[in-house]
Amino acid sequence: MAIVINGMDYPLPDDPRVSLLDLLREQLHLTGTKLGCNQGGCGACTVIVDGARVLSCLTLAVQADGREVRTIEGMAAPDGGLHPLQQAFIEHDGFQCGYCTPGQICSAIAMVAELRRGEPSYVTADLAEGPQGATRQEIRERMSGNLCRCGAHNGIVEAIEELLSGEAP
């Protein structure tokens, strides 16, 4: 039993009670992923598993057996250069305290892929047609699973808009 995290193989814990979040933070010391509510209400622990954004606090680590996990530690380029969305968060003040930021960024990167696949959201007018562009309303609905207690949501949406427009450096 093993999982791949940011391209590296790791063994799974023997105790099935260990969440993916606790495996990352407590056992592997990958502390970029944050513990918020620990009950699926805040999104701070969001990571990407096999391309899909999920909550690591509600994922048993054993359920990730054989899967590929991407965390905030895996977003920067090999030379340390920031991911374009990380840079856009800085430029648009997409955070204050920064605690929700790793979850916001993992969530947004996977969300952009969902949008590009044409998947609808609750606010998409015509479900069969799919989303007609990444409006602010679409972005806000799709990012509603990531709470920011500092209230940086406007900056977060602007950073995502910049990424979607391809203008991010």
Add this chain to the structure above:
Amino acid sequence: MRPFDYRCATSPTEALSIAGAQPGRYLGGGTNLVDLMRQNIDAPAALIDVSRLPGIIEDTPTGGLSIGASVRNSVAAAHPSVRSRFPMLSRALLAGASAQIRNMATIGGNILQRTRCPYFFDATGSRCNKREPGSGCDAIGGFNRYHAIFGASEHCIATHPSDMCVALAALNATVQVAGPGGERDVPLLDLHRLPGDRPDIETILQPGELITAIALSPSAAAANSTYRKVRDRSSYAFALISVAAGLEVAAGRIVDVTIALGGVAAKPWRALRAEQNLRGAAPTKERFLAAADAELAAAKTLDGNAFKVEFARRTVAAVLCELAGVEP
């Protein structure tokens, strides 16, 4: 979290065989069960992971659609056939939880999720007949803004939290179940129980039975359908009330109509009285309001949730107006 054994099943047969040897709980995405276990509200001795069972969405020989129980909510919501032929189901799925949770949650697990009554979750401080039979209900006389207006009892007023199930109720979905005694089909409308004097027994499923798929039948009303959810914030919140509805109008008359309400009972609530009131009628806002009134006349409200009657009335009418293309 109390210790438990974990086994991952690769086929329904294997899952049933594991469950036969060691009674436990089937595990889908874990978005509800893992949370309940962490809070010691639930403590199964074993988890049988069924989230990796083959899950596909396919056309049935009779022109319907079959959705495997292990299909993730997000996958079902984005499937072209669901979006075009059963849009109320796609929109109900998309109204639930957050994108992260929809990527984890399975169709089977969604059906079997537990109530979000805060007294059920408050294991150390509240009485709850669902959590601890016979202990009492602190929601009655407590903060009951989110609680039932239909089908409640003096023992429990909790609501079922699923959005998806409301659409499945309106679509007359069939739930396919496999168990030690073989396979059977259960109408979704018959799967969940009203609380009565045993609110701890929430479905008619027998020990060891496993939901394997749901089946949907096509109709013109299903193709012209939607789901609207009214909640305390505009996203990522459980429903105060919700409406799943489908409508077929021909020659100025309602030929077929299907309506189910969410957030009002311990099970998705099919509004049969409202439907009966509408068949054959002309689609007007006044008639939609009258039909909603016919259904809601039987509502029994508490101090905290009486507002739901007016909410449901207006939302039913607004949704039907949208489907009929008349001014709301």
